[in-house]
Amino acid sequence: MHRAAVLALLRVHATGPLDAHEAAMTAATIQFVEEHADCLLRSCLTGHLTGSAWIVSPDRKWTLLTHHQKLDKWLQLGGHADGDPDLRAVALREAREESGLTRLRSLSLAPFDVDRHWIPERKNEPAHWHHDLRFMIEADPEEALVVSSESKDLAWVEVARVTNLNPAESMARMVRKTGK
Numbered sequence: 001m002h003r004a005a006v007l008a009l010l011r012v013h014a015t016g017p018l019d020a021h022e023a024a025m026t027a028a029t030i031q032f033v034e035e036h037a038d039c040l041l042r043s044c045l046t047g048h049l050t051g052s053a054w055i056v057s058p059d060r061k062w063t064l065l066t067h068h069q070k071l072d073k074w075l076q077l078g079g080h081a082d083g084d085p086d087l088r089a090v091a092l093r094e095a096r097e098e099s100g101l102t103r104l105r106s107l108s109l110a111p112f113d114v115d116r117h118w119i120p121e122r123k124n125e126p127a128h129w130h131h132d133l134r135f136m137i138e139a140d141p142e143e144a145l146v147v148s149s150e151s152k153d154l155a156w157v158e159v160a161r162v163t164n165l166n167p168a169e170s171m172a173r174m175v176r177k178t179g180k
Contacts, residue, residue, distance in 0.1 A: 053094060060159065079098075
């Protein structure tokens with residue numbers, strides 16, 4: 001499995017202006033990718049790579065969140081790489097599938113954020129890490145949304161109010177970065 005492109009993205013991201021927590025998660029993700037040839041597959045039971053879309057309005061005042069069905073939390077849209085080393089393409093695909101939006105525009109080839117978070121055990125799946133490369137994607141808030149089976153709901157939320165729905169540091173960090 002080809003991991004060179006993912007490692008290149010992560011190494012460039014690691015040189016950026018990151019807070020200490022994101023820098024540590026980026027370093028841990030680089031180490032994980034180096035050590036696990038199967039890092040892009042769900043069959044890597046200790047963890048795997050995911051691609052997420054931080055979908056924003058053109059004025060950067062709104063973001064689209066999903067009320068995640070399984071995790072019961074408001075989150076950015078995204079999902080498993082399932083073997084695809086182009087995590088920006090993964091983020092765009094998941095954004096389309098989970099929202100019904102068709103007019104999406106990636107704002108950079110580089111990740112906007114990198115996060116590493118623990119996914120609790122479920123009946124057919126052991127607890128594991130998601131190493132998440134997050135990309136900023138622009139969309140039109142006027143375009144109709146379609147709630148997928150993976151969501152309880154979708155909503156455009158004022159960026160300044162995201163942490164009212166989900167106060168997790170990973171969400172707060174994306175909010176802080178959006179204003180820059």
